[in-house]
Amino acid sequence: MNAFSSVYMPRAIFYGRESLKMVGKEAHSRGTHALIISDQIMESLGYVNDCITHLKESNVSYTTYLDVNTEPTDIFVEQALDLLKEKECDLVIALGGGSCIDTAKAVAVLATNGGDISEYMGNKRLASENPLPLIAIPTTAGTGSEATDVTVITNTKNDVKMMIKQTAFLPEVAIVDPLLTVSSPKKVTAATGVDALCHAIEAFISRKSHSFTDNLALSAIQLIFENIRSAYENGDDLEAREKMALASMQAGVAFSNASVCLVHGMSRPIGALFHVPHGVSNAMLLPAVLEYSKEECIDRLAQIGAVISPDLKSIAKEEIANHVVNEVKKLCVDLNIPNMKQWGIDQQALDKVVQKMAKDAIASGSPANNPKVPEEHEIVELYYRCFDYNMSEELNIS
CATH class of the missing domain: 3.40.50.1970 (Rossmann fold)
Incomplete structure (x- = not known):
């Protein structure tokens, strides 16, 4: 430290x-x-x-x-x-x-x-x-x-x-x-809102996090979980919009001073090669990357769980960490976040560039800040996992 x-x-x-x-x-x-x-x-x-x-x-x-x-x-x-x-x-x-x-x-x-x-x-x-x-x-x-x-x-x-x-x-x-x-369409509200959540979570679990950024990140995470669904379902909800704007700024300060991690490293090649908006590509990746990283940041995820679900404080940290990952999945389901296939990315097109994507992700430097630092082949595997990742099935939602 x-x-x-x-x-x-x-x-x-x-x-x-x-x-x-x-x-x-x-x-x-x-x-x-x-x-x-x-x-x-x-x-x-x-x-x-x-x-x-x-x-x-x-x-x-x-x-x-x-x-x-x-x-x-x-x-x-x-x-x-x-x-x-x-x-x-x-x-x-x-x-x-x-x-x-x-x-x-x-x-x-x-x-x-x-x-x-x-x-x-x-x-x-x-x-x-x-x-x-x-x-x-x-x-x-x-x-x-x-x-x-x-x-x-x-x-x-x-x-x-x-x-x-x-x-x-x-x-x-x-x-x-x-x-x-207020004028942001539902899809933009969802994508940018999950983008802000990704900033806050990655800032908090980053190897470069510190006390100042931790406080901002946790505040942003709490505000987003409490308000993003309202902003998405009712764009005229000014109170929800105001709190989401605050959360986004807090998350921005947090990640700018603590760095982002693997999600952002993998997200940028998706945007560059398949022209997927940044917020959407982050949202596509966040649940699966959290699952991949979970074992190396259980304590940190448990702290997030204490913010979004205070009633869970008495259970084991591992269970709280699993709960946080599931809550992120539920949020993505509620906001209709697509996977790469649903967005329209062709698997053969992905096959041709996935090695370049993994190399570019590592070259960005962000994956090195992740609690679990991936090898290139693991990033390739994560891209394929995220390609047709079905969050509803993961949650047993019919």
Whole structure:
């Protein structure tokens, strides 16, 4: 165990209903011309216009880049960076899900440090200059990207999802307004919610966890189990939405400072090669990977069990750990999380790339933080287990 730990967070966090109104004031104190990185859906919902209204009220000019229409890629980063330079923008605002925020993080860093985003993978290149100020405004309760120093960008040249972690990628300001998450469809609410749960669980069982991240992770886990079903079934439940937004941010701070584990290492190749959204690919993997890891983190899973089912404190830790894994399975069933086959991934296509996926997963570094560190062949076996994993059958639900 380390003698000391470190924690990195945004300089300012604004949380709660109608906190979006702070974007004008915060932008004005950091620049004069903002590049808003968002997508067409956010524009159609009126969120981009709401942001612009607040910027105008604070005399901040703006340019919009609204083409982040998939998981973030190096192409989006290049296009947005070119626009930022052309319009001479001096700050960046990310408005949307994790894809928009991760794209904006890369743009803010490259604007002052130069190079190609691929050069920063594995810390082969370090950001030596301060990035442009970045204000991150999430519209989903899931990625927690508004509070992390991590960006995940797909390299379209080799189909690898690059996980890049440096403090330069940490937003300066996070504005977490749960009213912006009300528009999230049920499938997005489910996928991003389980993504946040995955962040919290992995942060808690990670080999790099520490006391500060443990408290945030456990709080997030409790909030998610208590509220995700309500947010999923009734998207207008503002209290559930608010608590999910808080949980997502807490989980983001937790994993950013404690690291994620095997689920995320395996998830990124699924997204890169089969274009499965990040939250969905994490959810596909979480139950089976928890089963695989369980024997090496029984104490930690038992602590999670004490949070989500306090009445179980008197039974053996092994039983509580099994209970937690089953509760995760039940949650995925209730949220209609698909397996890889149900999503539409063809097994022959998987056969062709599964070895590459396992190698890329290990190369990401995340599996090394897992309580049980897998060999490459074990990751291949887990991919095949998750391909047609039937959680209802596992739970004997007809």
